[in-house]
Amino acid sequence: MQDTIKKIFTENIQVQIAAGEVLPSALESAAFTIAQSLINGNKLLCCGTASCHMLAQHMAGLLINFYETERPCLPAVALAQEQVNLGPNNNIDDHETFARQIRAFAQQGDLLLAIAVNGNEKQIISAVEAALTRDMKVIVLVGDDGGELVGLLGPNDVEIRVPSKRPSRIVESHLVNLHCLSELIDLTLFPQEEN
Template sequence: MQEIVKEIYTESIQAHIAAGEVLPSALESAAFTIAQNLINGNKLICCGFQSCQMLAQHIATLLVNCYETERPCLPAIALNTEVTNLSTYAEQSEHDVFARQVRAFAQQGDMLLAIAINGNEKSIISAVESALTKDMTVIVLVGNDGGELAGLLGPNDVEIRVPSKRPSRIIESHLLSLHCLSELIDLTLFPQDETHA
């Protein structure tokens, strides 16, 4: 069993190294885009499919509270899957759960951060489509080949695609990417004096 644990850690480390080679440019672009959006008085709307829902809540919490350095609150919300319990409509159209909230809450200039595993999750695709109809900039965290989501994104959108096919490794990389985003956003909006770092 210990060998299995070592294999899991090794595979995870290798996935992080591979992601570290291909994601820096996309993460930098996403962080700058989010920071600019927040400077302009807009908010970041986050959503994630199934196990990625906790990641959407995590990034929204980090922005509203703080990552590692005390700073003013930043406007971010995570869309809720629990609204499905409030409507019989949702039973017929679960894939619309995020899209309806985007249509209800998003205002001009807001951004959508969507977190998926393979890019073919219907609820995330619908949310992105709703965001695009409102001319929102979209940032997508996804794995594998990007799936259907990859084909929806325009030149102003940002795709952060983990070079892995295994869901567990993709989710782990997403978490690290979100922490990178949080730190880069903080450094952009609240630069620290390097002599005190």
């Protein structure tokens, strides 16, 4: 059992080292894109697949509250994963849940942060398509080969692709990447003088 535990930690460390080699440019670009959008008075809409939904909530919470240093609130919202409709026409497709919220709330200049595992999740693909019809920029956190999502992204969008095929390692790396983004956004918007 302990060998399995060591193997899990080793695999996680190897993915993080590989990510540290390939992701700095994408993370820097994403942080700058988010910071610029917030400076312009726009908001960040976050969504994630079932296994990544808590990460979307966490990212929105980090911006609304703060990461490690207290600062003013920043406008971000995690889109609801469930669509509650008690009316007679309760036949909304599950894969449209995020897309419908984007069509209802998003304004031009807002950003979508979409978190997926392999990039073939219909709910996330629909969300990105809805964002693009609103002329929104999109930041995608994904793993594996990026799936269908990468084909939707344009030159102003940002893909942060974890170099792993294992869903658990991808989700773990997403958390590190979100913390990295939070710190970079704070440093950009609220630079601290070094003591």
